[in-house]
Amino acid sequence: MNDIFANIYLWFEGFYGSSLSEYLWGYNCATEDYSNPQIFKQVGLMMSGISLGIALVYYYVINHPEFAQFRHWFIMLIITAVINLFAGWGWVYSGFINGEIGDCVMYAREASGSIISQLIYASDCWMFGVANAIVSIGFFCIFSLIVKWKSSNAGHSPF
Secondary structure: OOOOOOOOOHHHHHHHHHHHHHHHHHOOOOOOOOOOOOOHHHHHHHHHHHHHHHHHHHHHHHHHHHHHHHHHHHHHHHHHHHHHOOOOOOOOHHHHHOOOOOOOEEEEOOOOEEEEEEOHHHHHHHHHHHHHHHHHHHHHHHHHHHHHHHOOOOOOOEE
């Protein structure tokens, strides 16, 4: 499961950068290996749970004939993306603010140890949130195809 989410998120590494990717893989500066928890898995499980939950709400809780049109399904898709945008951003940004990202990943240094430049910025956290939102759109579509069949009123939405 770790590698599945990591490989999906790595498609969007250009959005949020390779330095943030190292942190998300679980790179530990002290041991110089990947011994920290892998955040890709944690965020991916959260994202898929939110996407599945909203799909279930749409098809089985709301499940109203007047709400079974493509535009209503699309509204739920956008809600899923926005929630996952903020969830992904918040998870990574909390690590950024709390200093959980190691200095060896956060800053480029000279041989003498002085900082040359910062490698991870708050905007990278936002871009990871955008990547999380895009991935959640795909998961919501897949979950919609899987769970819609037993819905009495919305079973034909979005198609």
